[in-house]
Amino acid sequence: MKLYLYGIINSSDQIKEPIYGLKGSNVYNIPFCDIGAVISEIENPIQDVTEGAVLEHEAVVEKLMANFAVLPARFQTIIDGRDSLLSMMQSYYRDFKGNLERFHNKCEFGIKVIWPADKVKANILKVLKKDEQKILESDNSSSKRFIKKKFEGYKIDKEFEAKADKFIKVMDIFFSRFAAEKKLEKLKTKNLLLDAVYLVEKDRENDFREAFGHIKSGPLGLKYLFSGPWPPYNFVVLSKKSDLLRDSEQADLFDKVTRCQALAGVDSI
Amino acid sequence: MIMNSVVETDSAEEFIEEIEKAQNALPKKIDANPKTVEKGLAKLVLTLIELIRKLLEKQAMRRVEAGSLSDEEIERVGETLMKLENKMNELKQIFGLKDEELNLNLGPLGDLM
Numbered sequence: 001m002k003l004y005l006y007g008i009i010n011s012s013d014q015i016k017e018p019i020y021g022l023k024g025s026n027v028y029n030i031p032f033c034d035i036g037a038v039i040s041e042i043e044n045p046i047q048d049v050t051e052g053a054v055l056e057h058e059a060v061v062e063k064l065m066a067n068f069a070v071l072p073a074r075f076q077t078i079i080d081g082r083d084s085l086l087s088m089m090q091s092y093y094r095d096f097k098g099n100l101e102r103f104h105n106k107c108e109f110g111i112k113v114i115w116p117a118d119k120v121k122a123n124i125l126k127v128l129k130k131d132e133q134k135i136l137e138s139d140n141s142s143s144k145r146f147i148k149k150k151f152e153g154y155k156i157d158k159e160f161e162a163k164a165d166k167f168i169k170v171m172d173i174f175f176s177r178f179a180a181e182k183k184l185e186k187l188k189t190k191n192l193l194l195d196a197v198y199l200v201e202k203d204r205e206n207d208f209r210e211a212f213g214h215i216k217s218g219p220l221g222l223k224y225l226f227s228g229p230w231p232p233y234n235f236v237v238l239s240k241k242s243d244l245l246r247d248s249e250q251a252d253l254f255d256k257v258t259r260c261q262a263l264a265g266v267d268s269i
Numbered sequence: 270m271i272m273n274s275v276v277e278t279d280s281a282e283e284f285i286e287e288i289e290k291a292q293n294a295l296p297k298k299i300d301a302n303p304k305t306v307e308k309g310l311a312k313l314v315l316t317l318i319e320l321i322r323k324l325l326e327k328q329a330m331r332r333v334e335a336g337s338l339s340d341e342e343i344e345r346v347g348e349t350l351m352k353l354e355n356k357m358n359e360l361k362q363i364f365g366l367k368d369e370e371l372n373l374n375l376g377p378l379g380d381l382m
Contacts, residue, residue, distance in 0.1 A: 062274060114283055143347030147333065150350070154330035188291040191283075195291075225278035 003030075003085055004042040005077040006060045007231065009068040010100040012036045016067075021060045022046070022053060030082065032089040035096055038064055039085070046076055061231045069103040071096060072231035095238045102199075106180060108235065109198050109208060109228035115167065117160075117190040124159045128152070161187070167220065168194050174215050178208040183234055193222065197234040205229060311364040315357070316371045322353055 004022060012031030015038070019027040025040035038060070046053060054075055061072045079085045089096070164187055171194065176182060179198035188195050200208045212226050278284055329346045332338050338346065361367070 058274075066273075112284060112288075114280065114287060141344060141347075143344050143351055145347075146351040147329075147343055147347040150326060151330055151333050154327070154334070189287050192287040192291060223278070223280040223283060225276065225280075225284045227276040228274060230274055 001081065002042050002045070003037075003039040003079045003081065005073040005079055005085070006038045006040070006057060007064055007073050008071040008089075008096050008100070009036050009038055009064055010034075010104065011068050015064075019060055019063050022056050027060055030085060032086060033093060035089070035093070035100060037085055037089060039079075042078060045078060049076070065107065065229075065231050069100045069105070070231050071099050071103070071236050072233050092238065099236050099238075102181075103232050103235070105202050106199050106232065107202055107205070107229035108232045109200055109226070110230065111171075111175065111194065111196045111198070111212065111227075112192065112225040113167075113171065113194040113196075114191050114223040115164075115193040120163060121156055121160060124156050124163070125152075128155055128159070164193055167222070170220070171215055172196070174211040175208065178204045178211060181235055199232055199235050200229070202229075308364055308366070311360070312366055312370060315360055315364070315366060319357065319371045322350075322357060325353075326350055 004025070006021060006027065009029065011029070012034050013029070013036075015027070015029050021027040021040040022042065025042065027038060027040045029036040029038050057075045061070060064070045079088065168184065168186060172182070172184065175196070175198055179200050181199040183197050185195040187193060198208065209226075212224070216224050216226075329338075329350060332346075333343065361371070
């Protein structure tokens with residue numbers, strides 16, 4: 001029997017209300033020390049990725065999020081069996097624990113912003129034409145004309161980036177006030193000005209939404225996509241155990257893990 | 270199904286289009302099979318050359334902007350870059366490659382093109 005993993009939670013206790021996962025399977029917590037892996041049993045690997053299955057996975061993670069700090073597992077994370085799961089928990093215990101502490105009482109929001117790139121570029125070109133830098137005294141040779149054309153493109157791109165930075169800075173000032181952590185990606189495509197995720201404390205959720213409302217109704221004239229609250233998919237940081245631990249610490253962890261492992265996996269819910 | 274999460278936008282289709290573009294900017298797998306191995310290798314090599322060419326071009330533009338090139342130097346740099354670009358276009362044509370295929374994810378710097 002394989003185990004389908006929904007996420008790691010900051011509790012080794014039973015999940016009180018019943019949760020049903022993929023194909024109506026019973027979801028339960030396998031404790032490991034003071035954390036737990038939330039799983040359901042699965043006989044065969046999922047053949048088809050359907051929207052329904054993805055939503056079932058997401059619904060479980062969101063239900064967990066209501067009561068616990070959660071490290072959401074990627075859709076279709078399947079583990080060979082209980083031994084493999086416990087071995088994984090042992091290897092990553094410190095990482096999991098650190099992330100769960102960071103995520104305590106927090107959730108993720110996503111913000112995407114589209115701007116009219118072609119219009120922005122056209123405006124830049126208009127301004128550049130007005131005060132064109134006289135780089136070439138005469139442009140009668142093909143190589144100078146080539147450089148002139150390239151230089152124009154270079155100036156447009158540079159100004160385009162600078163404008164993007166400026167817009168993003170304005171928006172980020174609003175959102176950052178209510179966020180514990182953030183990840184911003186600029187110009188993933190020329191139109192997708194910003195693709196950002198913010199980690200927000202649950203009691204600042206409303207402030208964050210309000211900040212978005214202000215930006216949306218503001219004078220920037222951009223298009224927005226706001227989403228959340230999500231489990232903190234984009235903020236999980238894992239590092240290899242060997243990089244994290246010195247020998248002495250490994251010994252400590254091993255002792256702790258061995259004690260915990262003896263208790264783990266017996267009282268699944 | 271999903272409890273509290275919301276997705277709010279007035280421009281869903283535009284966002285879907287842009288997200289798809291961002292995801293498709295790079296091939297998910299390298300297509301390496303006996304029939305396409307030559308093209309695959311050419312693509313890899315040309316991508317690297319294109320990266321170097323773009324860096325050279327950018328450096329030249331910075332120097333032009335700073336005004337640190339004389340008229341003769343601009344002439345020379347222009348000729349070199351132009352020839353390099355023409356040669357790249359020839360090679361792309363020979364191997365049937367388009368500009369958007371010569372892309373490279375430069376990690377935190379973003380994509381090459």
